[in-house]
Amino acid sequence: MNADVIRPLGPIIIDIANITKDYVMGEEVVHALRGVSLQIHSNEYIAIMGPSGSGKSTLMNMLGCLDTPTSGHYEFNGRNVSAMNDDELAAIRNREIGFVFQTFNLLPRASSLRNVELPLIYAGVDPETREERAAQVLRDVGLGDRLDHKPNELSGGQRQRVAIARALVNDPSIILADEPTGNLDSKTGQEIMALFENLYQRGHTIILVTHEPYIARHARRTVHLRDGLIESDDGAVVRELESLALT
Amino acid sequence: MKRFVYEVSESWKIAVTQMRSNKTRSILTALGVIIGIVAVTLMGTAITGIQIGFDKSMAVFGDDVLYVEQWPWKQVDDWWNYRDRKKIKTEYAEPINRMIAAAPNSNLLEAVPTSSLIRSVKYGDSEVSNILIRGTVSDYIITSTFDFKEGRFFNELESRGGANVCVIGYDVADALFPSESPIDKSVLISGQPFKVIGVISRQGSFLGLFSLDAIVVMPLPVFQKYFSAKSESDILVKVKDKTKLAEARDELTGLMRRVRGLPPEKKDDFSINEQQALKSTLDPIKNSIAIAGLFVTGLSLFVGAIGIMNITFVSVKERTKEIGTRKALGARRRTILLQFLIESTALCLLGGFIGLTFAYLMCFGIGKTFPSFPIHFSFNLVMVSMIVSILTGLFSGFAPAWSASRLDPVTALRYE
Numbered sequence: 001m002n003a004d005v006i007r008p009l010g011p012i013i014i015d016i017a018n019i020t021k022d023y024v025m026g027e028e029v030v031h032a033l034r035g036v037s038l039q040i041h042s043n044e045y046i047a048i049m050g051p052s053g054s055g056k057s058t059l060m061n062m063l064g065c066l067d068t069p070t071s072g073h074y075e076f077n078g079r080n081v082s083a084m085n086d087d088e089l090a091a092i093r094n095r096e097i098g099f100v101f102q103t104f105n106l107l108p109r110a111s112s113l114r115n116v117e118l119p120l121i122y123a124g125v126d127p128e129t130r131e132e133r134a135a136q137v138l139r140d141v142g143l144g145d146r147l148d149h150k151p152n153e154l155s156g157g158q159r160q161r162v163a164i165a166r167a168l169v170n171d172p173s174i175i176l177a178d179e180p181t182g183n184l185d186s187k188t189g190q191e192i193m194a195l196f197e198n199l200y201q202r203g204h205t206i207i208l209v210t211h212e213p214y215i216a217r218h219a220r221r222t223v224h225l226r227d228g229l230i231e232s233d234d235g236a237v238v239r240e241l242e243s244l245a246l247t
Numbered sequence: 248m249k250r251f252v253y254e255v256s257e258s259w260k261i262a263v264t265q266m267r268s269n270k271t272r273s274i275l276t277a278l279g280v281i282i283g284i285v286a287v288t289l290m291g292t293a294i295t296g297i298q299i300g301f302d303k304s305m306a307v308f309g310d311d312v313l314y315v316e317q318w319p320w321k322q323v324d325d326w327w328n329y330r331d332r333k334k335i336k337t338e339y340a341e342p343i344n345r346m347i348a349a350a351p352n353s354n355l356l357e358a359v360p361t362s363s364l365i366r367s368v369k370y371g372d373s374e375v376s377n378i379l380i381r382g383t384v385s386d387y388i389i390t391s392t393f394d395f396k397e398g399r400f401f402n403e404l405e406s407r408g409g410a411n412v413c414v415i416g417y418d419v420a421d422a423l424f425p426s427e428s429p430i431d432k433s434v435l436i437s438g439q440p441f442k443v444i445g446v447i448s449r450q451g452s453f454l455g456l457f458s459l460d461a462i463v464v465m466p467l468p469v470f471q472k473y474f475s476a477k478s479e480s481d482i483l484v485k486v487k488d489k490t491k492l493a494e495a496r497d498e499l500t501g502l503m504r505r506v507r508g509l510p511p512e513k514k515d516d517f518s519i520n521e522q523q524a525l526k527s528t529l530d531p532i533k534n535s536i537a538i539a540g541l542f543v544t545g546l547s548l549f550v551g552a553i554g555i556m557n558i559t560f561v562s563v564k565e566r567t568k569e570i571g572t573r574k575a576l577g578a579r580r581r582t583i584l585l586q587f588l589i590e591s592t593a594l595c596l597l598g599g600f601i602g603l604t605f606a607y608l609m610c611f612g613i614g615k616t617f618p619s620f621p622i623h624f625s626f627n628l629v630m631v632s633m634i635v636s637i638l639t640g641l642f643s644g645f646a647p648a649w650s651a652s653r654l655d656p657v658t659a660l661r662y663e
Contacts, residue, residue: 061657064575066574066575066656066657066660067655067656067657086579086580087579087580087581090574090577090578090579090580091577091579093574093575093576093577094576094577095577099575099576101572101660105568105569105571105572105575105660107569107572109264109265109268110264118573118576119576119577121253121254121257122250122254122573122576122577122578122579122582123250123577124249124250124253125253126249126253127253166576170577
C-alpha cells in the first residue's frame with residue numbers, strides 16, 4: 001500500500017450547499033442534518049466519520065441520491081439532484097454511483113456474474129456486453145475463477161469483492177462505501193482496504209463512510225460529522241494551505 | 248425499449264428462480280389457480296358441449312321447414328286466445344300444394360301433413376311405451392334430416408294405398424329387436440300389426456329432454472284409420488330457398504288464410520313456426536345458464552387469485568432489502584413493478600397450465616365414460632384459459648407489486 005501518493009484533484013463532482021434533513025418521528029421532528037456544505041472533487045478519497053446519530057448515514061443517503069434533502073442545494077456533476085424525481089434519481093444511482101454496503105447486499109440465488117450484471121441490466125446494456133464487462137470487472141477484483149459461484153459459496157471477503165465489482169461495472173463517477181469492512185475480520189478488512197487503495201490509484205473517486213479511525217486513515221481526506229453538522233474537514237485545511245502556497 | 252426487453256427477461260429469470268427455490272410454496276399457491284382453472288375450463292367445455300347439443304337438436308327441425316300449428320313455439324301470455332283456435336287438419340295440405348303448384352314464383356316447395364299421438368308398441372313379449380306414432384305421406388322424407396340404419400321409407404304407393412307398413416326409430420328397434428333385424432317383422436300398435444320396412448338411425452335427444460328415436464312413422468291413411476281420434480295434426484312446409492324464409496312465411500300465411508277462408512279483418516287463427524323462432528326463444532335461457540355457471544366457477548378462480556395476491560405480498564415483505572438493493576443499483580419503479588407482476592403472472596401461468604392439463608384429462612375421462620355427456624374441449628378454450636391465467640396474475644400481482652415499487656430505497660435498505 002502506498003498511502004502517501006496523493007493524486008491531483010479533478011473537477012468538482014459533488015457540490016452540496018447548506019443541506020438540511022428533517023425526519024418526523026411520531027410527534028417529534030428529528031434534525032438529522034442541520035446545514036452541511038461539502039465539495040468533493042474527482043480523484044478524491046474521502047472518509048466521512050462520526051459517531052452514531054451524527055447524521056453520517058443521512059449524509060451518505062443524500063450523497064448516494066437515495067434520498068433528497070429537506071432544504072439546501074445538491075449538484076452532482078452540475079445537475080441539480082435536489083429537484084429530481086424517483087426515476088431520475090434511480091438513473092443517477094445507476095450511472096454515476098457505485099454502492100458498496102456493509103452487508104454486501106448480494107442477491108442470494110444469483111451467481112457472482114449475475115450479481116455484477118445487475119446494474120448493466122438496468123442501464124439497458126445488451127446481454128453479450130453485459131457478461132463480458134461483468135466478467136472483466138470480476139477478474140479485476142481477483143475473482144476470475146469465481147464467476148459462477150453463488151454468494152453462499154463465497155467467503156465474506158470474496159462476497160465484498162463481488163459487491164465492489166458490482167459497484168464498478170457501470171464505470172460510475174464515485175464509489176460510495178458504507179462501512180465496507182464492518183462485517184469482515186480485520187485481515188480480510190485490510191485486503192478490502194488494499195483493493196480500495198488500488199482503485200483510488202487507478203483513478204476512482206471513493207467516499208468511505210465509517211466510524212473506525214483505522215479505516216478512515218486510508219482516505220486522503222476526512223470529514224467529521226457531529227450532531228448534523230460538519231465538525232472538521234481536513235481537506236479544506238489542505239486546500240487552504242495549497243492556495244496559501246500558491247500566493 | 249431495449250432496456251424494457253432486458254428488464255422483462257430479467258424479471259422472468261427471477262420469477263423462475265423464485266418458483267424453483269420455493270417449490271412447495273409455489274405449488275400450494277398455484278393450487279388455488281389450478282382448481283380455479285379446472286373449474287372454469289370444465290364449465291367452458293360443458294357450455295360448448297351444451298351449445299353443440301343445442302344446435303344439433305335444433306337441426307332436427309330443419310332450417311328450411313315451416314310448421315303450421317295451432318300453438319306458436321314461444322311463451323304466450325294470452326294463451327286463451329290460442330286455446331280456442333280451430334285444430335290444424337291434415338286435409339289442408341292438398342289445397343296448399345295445389346296453390347303452390349299454381350303459383351310459378353312460389354317460395355314454397357311442398358306441404359306435408361302429419362298427425363301424431365303417443366302409444367305403446369309391442370313385439371312378441373316385449374313392449375315399449377311412450378312412443379310417438381306419426382302418420383304422414385311419403386314426401387315427409389324431404390322435410391326430415393334423418394338417415395336410415397336399414398331398410399327404407401314407405402313410397403307413394405304405400406302412402407296412398409294405406410298399407411300396414413311402418414318405419415321405426417332407433418330406440419324402438421333397440422328395445423324390441425335387440426338381437427335380430429326388425430325388417431319384415433310385424434309390430435303391434437293398439438292391437439294392429441304393422442310390417443317394419445325401415446329403421447331410422449340414431450338421432451339422439453332433443454335438448455336432453457326426450458328421445459327423438461322413440462318414434463314410429465306410418466302412412467297417413469292407415470294412421471287415420473286406427474288412431475284418428477285424439478291425434479294432433481300439423482302441416483310441414485318445405486321452402487325452396489332458406490335465405491327467403493321471411494317471404495316464404497308471408498306466402499304461407501296468405502295460403503293458410505285462404506284455406507281457412509279468413510276475411511281480411513280477422514287475425515290469423517294458426518301459427519307458423521320455424522327453427523329460428525325457437526332458437527331465439529331458447530337462446531336467452533341457454534345464455535343465462537352459461538353466465539351463471541361461469542360466474543360460480545369464476546368465484547373459485549377469484550379465491551385462487553387472492554391466494555396469489557397474498558403470497559406476492561409476503562414475497563415483497565421478505566425481499567424488502569433486495570428491493571432496496573435493486574433500487575440503489577438503479578432499478579426504477581417500473582422495473583420493480585414489472586418484476587413482481589411477472590412473478591405473480593408466472594405463478595398463475597404455471598397454475599393455468601397444470602389446471603388445463605387436469606381439465607383435459609378429466610374431459611377425456613368423462614368423454615370415455617359417459618359418451619352422451621355434452622363436453623367439448625377446444626383450442627379456443629386453451630387460449631382463453633391461458634389469457635384468463637395471465638389476467639388473474641396481473642390482477643392479483645398488481646397491489647403487491649405497486650406497493651413494492653413505491654418503497655423508499657433508504658427504508659428498504661435498512662429493513663432486516
